[in-house]
Amino acid sequence: MLQNKAKILDKNQISRDNLIPILQEIQEREGFLSKKAITEVGQKMNLPTSKIYGVATFYNQFRFEPTGKYHIQLCRGTACHVLGSATILDEFEKQLKIKAGQTTSDGIFSLEIVACIGACGLAPVISVNGEFHAKLEINSVKEIINSYRNKSI
């Protein structure tokens, strides 16, 4: 891991302009931006971690916790929005007791908001580890969660 990061940092020229590509690459390899990663980037680039965290939180794409065993991507694109994805999101957050971007404390679920995933016909739609669940209703949220939870035991 450490070596990887060093490589990413060496490969990209160390300048503030490269911050975002560097963070993207780290997330791609490690799945999320850890405290350790942010600290190391900060040291190399001579940037305070608060600045890096500020930049990273500006974009939805970065996460700061490892993804769960089941990673739920919830579409908040236009079609899904029109068909009520906001209430679906609320329900997921309520059932899982986490906010979008977070991972449940048992490590089983993580929740991410994504823009249109190109399945507008299925709206409102989510994808769990690549598996699509279409035309969601509030009542189906609990079922979906339970089905994965059962699988994980």
Added chain:
Amino acid sequence: MKIEINNKWVETFEEETILEVLKRNNIHVPTLCHIKDMLPTGACRICVVEDADSGKLIPSCSFPVYDGLKVKTHSQKVISSRKTIVELLLSNHPDDCLYCVRNGNCELQSLSDNLQVRERKIRGNKNHHKLDLSSSSIIRDPEKCILCGRCVRICEEVMEVSAIDFINRGNKTVIGTTFNEGLNTSSCVNCGQCIMVCPTGALSEKKHFPEILSAINNPKKQVVVQYAPAISVSIAEDFDFKAGTDVNGKLNAALRAIGFDKVFDTTFSADLTIMEEGTELINRIKNGEKLPLITSCCPAWVKYAEEFYPEFLTNISSCKSPQQMLGAILKSYYAQKNNINPANIYSVAIMPCTAKKFEGQRDEMTNNGYSDVDAVLTTRELSELIKTFGIDFKNIEPELTDSPHGVRSTAGKLFGVSGGVMEAAIRTAYFKLTGSELLNFKVKSVRGLKGRKEAKIKIDNLELGVAVVSGLANAKILLEEIKNGRDDLHFIEIMACPGGCIGGGGQKINADENALKERMKALYIIDENETLKVSHKNPEVIELYKNFLEEPNSHIAHKLLHTTYKKRDVLL
């Protein structure tokens, strides 16, 4: 070059902003994101004026003047635009002015008053954020934050700490630490300069009022109080005196009226610090030990070093700060002499500083299990206390401090201003090394409000290299020079707050523009007018050594008055 303001032509200089011209001509336009002497960001747009030719609104804080520019500062368009901005800011604001620490001293409140905002026009969702109570010095209430960004800039540009920044985007934006965790786990050094620039109640000091109230009312406790050198020349401003009025006697009287049993002056222990630190300096020079020696009185600087420059920790003097020294003496020597169980002493310090609250609760700052100091009040909190107790500060009869530990030299008094510790130390080091006093005592080269001052002081054959910096950004530059091989310095004074403690993070918010200068002047006038100008002649300090401490850097002095620091792991 000329521009027209409200149909009147005025002279301007090249590269001035409209705002600077307006200020010079005593025309007031409000600002929020702007900080004096810093590059404008133009983020809030409350400072807009109307371009009289085009009718466009332009931000005066960031707009450079050009010849022939015509502006209107209070046209209908301007006023209603400012009003809308304030209404927008209020739309998600908690509106609990009556319960707010900044009630009566809030820029948002006075803006909405001045712009006659009298009804709620825009209803937005209220902010919901938790209070951050994790720090021992500073409380953050993000619900009251209007995102002007002044705290972020001070922390980054003046302090080089960058503990906080903007997090998230759009209406989710907040100001917070890395990973949005408590301030206590961040690199925050507790200097409180963010509080000084915050327009609202989003940042304030952790109050120690309830603890003090109950201690004062507890018959078992002897409640002792000490106040820092800067307090007597600062507190007056809250009671309609001119900035820089020295009200030492009234301060003593007010503290007794509140119910403090004994009133001491931290300046006494500033003198004690000079005895200890001066001796340490001389020993280090004589024995060829690690130099430069760096002062340790400023707890914000000490924490900064623990985090950012641990390699300099052995350069930092082992002396505790004057606050802690006096605290330690009161719970040892004073307690013994007066037959009081130290457990029954409640020791309060009044400081121009928020970092002193942090310092007071550090593990290092104890002796036999007793905290040297139990509670720390800022200058602001003292004003509140005086008002709570209904004391007529203006007319109260002056009184003296309690003795011993109340007599002070004027050298100790200079601790309140950047360069003062240095000047006091030089006076005593000079005497210790040569046996005679420094000619007319003054060390002019380390005076003034500049962020960095240096001098070479001839003491017999020794050419003492000294540097004084205030504002941690300035400290950083100097420390980097030393890291890169600079070796002509023997002694460095570092204060976190620009100008030193007179500009501390616990001082009056929105003080008069000249306040800093006036407070400084007041300290030098005291030094000019009084006769006891050197710490080593303070009779009560001499007596303390004779009766108790033996000599500077003695075993017992070390046990009570010195400490060491360790590298601190935080997210930098």
